[in-house]
Amino acid sequence: MIEISHLIKQYGDIHAVNDISFTVEDGEVLGFLGPNGAGKSTTMNILTGFIPYTSGEIRVNGHEIMEEPEAVKKMIGYLPEIPPLYMDMTVKEYLFFAAELKKIPKAQRAGQVDMAMNLLKITDHSHRLIRNLSKGYKQRVGFAQALLGNPEVLVLDEPTVGLDPNQILEIRKIIKKLGQKHTIILSTHIMQEVSAVCDRVVIINKGHIVAIDTPENLSAQLSGTGALSVTVIGPEKEVLACVRGLSGVRSVKVSTDKGDNGKVYEIVTDSNVDVRKTISLALGKAGYPVIEMKSADKSLEEIFHELTTEGGKK
Amino acid sequence: MKAVFKREFRAYFQSPLAYVAIGAFFFVAALLYTIGNLLIGDGDFVNILSNLTFALIAIVPILTMRIMSDDRKNGTEVLLVTSPTTTAEVVIGKYLAALCVFLIMVALSTIFPMITMFYGTPSISAIISCYVGFILLGASYIAIGVFASSLTENQIVSALITLVFFVFMFVIDALVAVISGWFGTVLSWLSLLSRFSPFSLSVLSLTSIFYYLSFIAVFLFITIVSSDRRRWKSN
Numbered sequence: 001m002i003e004i005s006h007l008i009k010q011y012g013d014i015h016a017v018n019d020i021s022f023t024v025e026d027g028e029v030l031g032f033l034g035p036n037g038a039g040k041s042t043t044m045n046i047l048t049g050f051i052p053y054t055s056g057e058i059r060v061n062g063h064e065i066m067e068e069p070e071a072v073k074k075m076i077g078y079l080p081e082i083p084p085l086y087m088d089m090t091v092k093e094y095l096f097f098a099a100e101l102k103k104i105p106k107a108q109r110a111g112q113v114d115m116a117m118n119l120l121k122i123t124d125h126s127h128r129l130i131r132n133l134s135k136g137y138k139q140r141v142g143f144a145q146a147l148l149g150n151p152e153v154l155v156l157d158e159p160t161v162g163l164d165p166n167q168i169l170e171i172r173k174i175i176k177k178l179g180q181k182h183t184i185i186l187s188t189h190i191m192q193e194v195s196a197v198c199d200r201v202v203i204i205n206k207g208h209i210v211a212i213d214t215p216e217n218l219s220a221q222l223s224g225t226g227a228l229s230v231t232v233i234g235p236e237k238e239v240l241a242c243v244r245g246l247s248g249v250r251s252v253k254v255s256t257d258k259g260d261n262g263k264v265y266e267i268v269t270d271s272n273v274d275v276r277k278t279i280s281l282a283l284g285k286a287g288y289p290v291i292e293m294k295s296a297d298k299s300l301e302e303i304f305h306e307l308t309t310e311g312g313k314k
Numbered sequence: 315m316k317a318v319f320k321r322e323f324r325a326y327f328q329s330p331l332a333y334v335a336i337g338a339f340f341f342v343a344a345l346l347y348t349i350g351n352l353l354i355g356d357g358d359f360v361n362i363l364s365n366l367t368f369a370l371i372a373i374v375p376i377l378t379m380r381i382m383s384d385d386r387k388n389g390t391e392v393l394l395v396t397s398p399t400t401t402a403e404v405v406i407g408k409y410l411a412a413l414c415v416f417l418i419m420v421a422l423s424t425i426f427p428m429i430t431m432f433y434g435t436p437s438i439s440a441i442i443s444c445y446v447g448f449i450l451l452g453a454s455y456i457a458i459g460v461f462a463s464s465l466t467e468n469q470i471v472s473a474l475i476t477l478v479f480f481v482f483m484f485v486i487d488a489l490v491a492v493i494s495g496w497f498g499t500v501l502s503w504l505s506l507l508s509r510f511s512p513f514s515l516s517v518l519s520l521t522s523i524f525y526y527l528s529f530i531a532v533f534l535f536i537t538i539v540s541s542d543r544r545r546w547k548s549n
Contacts, residue, residue: 048396052546073398084393086321088328100317101397145393 001026002047002153002183007056009042009207016042017053018207024200026152029179031198031215032187035308039207040187041081044157047185048078060153074103077151081158083142087131091122091141094130095148102149116144119174136167143171147178154178156186160193172196191304205308218303228269228295229255230279233262234288240265242286248273262291317399318407322381323414332415335376339419342369347426357436359427360444364514366423367448367507370455371480377415378459379473381408382541386467395545405460405538412456420449440516447513450526454506455480457533464537464544483507 002024009017017039024030034040045051047058049069058065058072065072086094095116099109117123120140125133130141139159146154159175160168175197178184188194194201195215203211203218211218232239236254243252248270256264269275280290326332346362382405385391394404427441462475483506490502502508509526512519 045392048392050392050395050545070398070400073396076396078392078396080389080392082389084388084390086325086390087388088325089321097317097321098393098397100320101394101399103398 001059001061002185003057003059004043004047005057007043007046007058008054009039009046009051010054015207017046020056020204020207020209022202022209022212024183024185026183027179027181029175029184029186029197029199031194031201032185032204033189033191033194033201033304034187034204035189038204038308040204041157043204044078044155044185044187045080048076048155049073050078050080074149075151076153076155077146077149079142079146079154079156079159081161083138083145085130085138085141088129090127090129091117091133092126094141095144098145099148104149112148112150113144116147119147119177120144121170136163139163139167139171143174152183154182154184154186156184158187158189160188160190168193203304203307210307211303228267228276228279228293230265230267230290231258231262231292232265232283232288232290233260234283234286236263238286239263239283239288242282242288243267243279246275246278246282248275248278262289315399315403315407315410318394318404319410319414322408322411326377326411326415331376331380332418335373335415336419336422338376339366339369339373340422342366343423343426351426351430357430357434359430359436360440360514360516362426363423363441363444363448364510367451367510370452371477371484373419374416374452374455374459374480375462375473375476377412378456378463378476379469380463381412381460382463382537383467383469383472387469401542402538405464405534405541409457409460409534412460413453416452416456417449420445420452437516443516443518444514446518447510447522450513450523451506451510454526454529454533457530457537461533461537461540464541 004023005021007017007020008015020039020043032040032043042051046053047060047065049065049072052066060072060075063071063075086097089097092113095113096109099112104112114123117126120143122137122140122144125137130138133141139162143156143159146156156175160171163171172193175184175186179197179199186193186197198215200212200214201218202209230243240252240254243249243265250268250270252265252267254263255266258264267275267279276293280293283290343362343366346365347359350362350365351357351359385394395401424445427436430436431438458479459472459476462479463469463472465475466472483504486501486505487508490498490505493501506526506529509519509522512522
């Protein structure tokens with residue numbers, strides 16, 4: 001289990017990370033979401049012991065990172081944003097070197113390296129110089145390095161950035177598979193990635209946590225009210241009055257005027273009632289035809305956008 | 315430590331660095347030997363070796379310039395720091411790798427006194443004594459180079475800092491002679507070259523040996539502390 005409490009990282013006057021607290025349960029895949037510069041990499045660098053925090057506490061299975069750095073580092077496999085590769089080594093040499101750095105007993109090194117290479121499908125490239133590998137393969141080698149020593153916790157900083165769509169899917173599949181046995185924290189700014197692999201999401205912006213929940217709850221919670229976007233032809237005043245009178249409708253406002261093609265009304269409703277039929281019938285009866293009606297539920301993208309723009313200004 | 319040592323040692327020979335350094339050193343040694351011993355029919359290799367200390371000023375920076383700075387530039391520092399291996403192990407491993415390349419250089423240079431031995435009977439003890447001093451001096455220079463390399467992520471800057479240190483080492487004795495008082499005393503503590511003279515006079519001075527070893531230990535220690543401190547401050 002990873003417990004992060006009141007983590008603060010200051011660079012001069014700038015708070016890169018400002019009072020972040022959350023826990024990650026064993027076997028959980030936690031998505032760390034935020035725009036560029038939100039403090040994702042900083043948090044990960046602190047968690048893995050690369051840089052120290054200004055104040056706060058991070059415990060991995062009860063061990064505090066600054067107090068027992070070596071114990072914690074042994075439990076964590078880290079893939080930084082830029083994979084830490086030695087260009088002058090072959091894949092195999094590099095992985096053996098990393099295994100030795102991680103103090104894996106000599107007898108287990110070959111097995112561990114083979115396992116990691118198989119999982120990341122780089123066995124065929126084991127004798128190539130890392131310098132000559134493509135970006136995707138370099139990423140895989142960096143990933144394989146993080147797996148050595150079978151650490152309980154994997155910290156992956158934007159593991160799919162810069163890969164082609166097929167590679168992204170493949171890496172996600174691997175992360176999902178690893179998630180069955182490891183606790184994983186992965187950062188990203190890609191929404192699909194979160195819904196695809198994460199059990200829970202932490203959204204941070206400007207060093208603050210703006211939301212923690214499962215991807216599903218986050219969608220539901222933030223769009224806790226239903227929303228409809230309805231295009232109606234008819235005088236604005238009457239249409240508004242007509243819709244307002246209906247039960248289950250919380251508010252109505254005009255969003256765009258399409259001229260002869262009517263006006264678009266944004267209708268917020270109670271989440272548990274489907275008012276589409278009522279609205280349609282009521283407007284039809286009043287003689288104002290409904291041209292278009294669509295659900296305006298927020299996607300994860302919109303939630304993210306909302307939280308990290310307006311939310312950040314608070 | 316072993317992992318870092320092995321990697322760095324191999325890296326030396328995978329780049330032209332080690333070959334350039336060893337080649338340059340061997341060339342200068344051969345030149346000095348030919349001019350100073352062969353051509354004038356003199357068998358005094360100690361004199362040659364003493365003069366070779368000047369070659370170290372140019373060669374050690376080449377050897378150490380990238381040793382710490384490269385990891386910072388390439389982002390591989392993350393791997394070293396976030397693994398359970400300590401900074402001390404990393405620094406010492408790297409230092410030993412550079413030292414080993416230096417020892418290879420020194421070993422190759424022993425061919426010259428051996429040639430002399432075919433034709434005469436040079437004082438072997440004097441040569442060995444001088445070699446001990448030479449190796450200790452070189453090892454101290456490398457410690458300075460490793461430290462300088464930990465200060466920057468730029469190889470050239472690292473080499474220049476090392477060079478400035480060495481030039482300072484040369485003027486230090488002259489400075490000590492003119493500066494009196496405590497400052498002069500402090501400066502004299504830093505004088506690497508003055509500790510070399512006993513060895514060239516075939517005296518295996520324990521004080522000097524101890525001095526060099528402490529000098530190396532202190533510089534490696536500063537390197538370890540400053541590498542850790544730097545991550546605490548910036549990034």
